[in-house]
Amino acid sequence: VKRITTHVLQEMKDNGEKIAMLTGYDFSMAKILDEAGIDIILVGDSASNVMAGHETTLPITLDQMIYHASSVVRAIERSLVVVDLPFGSYQGDSKQALHSAIRIMKESGGHAVKMEGGKEIIDSISRILTAGIPVMGHLGLTPQSIYKFGTYTVRAKDEDEADRLIKDAQLLEETGCFAIVVEKIPADLAARVAQHVKIPIIGIGAGNGVDGQVLVVHDMLGINNEFNPRFLRKYKNLHNEMLDAFQMYIKDVRSKDFPNDKEQY
Ligand code: KIV
Numbered sequence: 001v002k003r004i005t006t007h008v009l010q011e012m013k014d015n016g017e018k019i020a021m022l023t024g025y026d027f028s029m030a031k032i033l034d035e036a037g038i039d040i041i042l043v044g045d046s047a048s049n050v051m052a053g054h055e056t057t058l059p060i061t062l063d064q065m066i067y068h069a070s071s072v073v074r075a076i077e078r079s080l081v082v083v084d085l086p087f088g089s090y091q092g093d094s095k096q097a098l099h100s101a102i103r104i105m106k107e108s109g110g111h112a113v114k115m116e117g118g119k120e121i122i123d124s125i126s127r128i129l130t131a132g133i134p135v136m137g138h139l140g141l142t143p144q145s146i147y148k149f150g151t152y153t154v155r156a157k158d159e160d161e162a163d164r165l166i167k168d169a170q171l172l173e174e175t176g177c178f179a180i181v182v183e184k185i186p187a188d189l190a191a192r193v194a195q196h197v198k199i200p201i202i203g204i205g206a207g208n209g210v211d212g213q214v215l216v217v218h219d220m221l222g223i224n225n226e227f228n229p230r231f232l233r234k235y236k237n238l239h240n241e242m243l244d245a246f247q248m249y250i251k252d253v254r255s256k257d258f259p260n261d262k263e264q265y
């Protein structure tokens, strides 16, 4: 199998082929994602929400991200594995940022890191890149800054913030990032960003004018039926399927239907 590299992703953008990315946090799910042919598995700090049940992405630790990432890496043959640097592991201190990124690469075997922000974290990004570690940017709605924003609504609706976002995207490209996630921004702005920079722009809630798409895997599988933003397409309703399976099992145990003669030794 041909492995996906940052160079393959650049070729995909240059050839107008869209990049498909989903999150993954564990071995079993990552194995299916890789088999399906997903280009990028993002070990997102959304693990803080979907795996650990926190309200925000802030509490997840570097050690926990390494645990999730190493589980994913053991499952894959083809996909590129990108790992989020968690809140507190890279902001405001480029030396600490490099140390955090090196720990992810060494201890998990992931292929790249992702970091939220533009100009304000450029020293950290640049220092990580000097170590030969590929960096994916993340602009627009950046959930690690949720207490600054106050809400999870669409970002960059006014011109000032839109201009800043385009400048940040250009800065990330010049600094050497291999791709950028743009989250929850107007579709026309996202399309402009994708035209302005040569590196791949991967959108979530950012319309169809970008170079690829990403979703949280539990959301697109419909495992969580309480999260229904407009941008989310649910490909299954696994919440109902799983609920049904668990209830059937409970019923079979209670009625002594399970196990039957063939299901025992
Ligand atoms: O952590 C995450 O799942 C993400 C994606 C939503 C881009 O950063």
Ligand code: NA
Pocket (backbone or CB within 6 Å): 044, 045, 046, 057, 084
């Ligand atoms: Na994230």
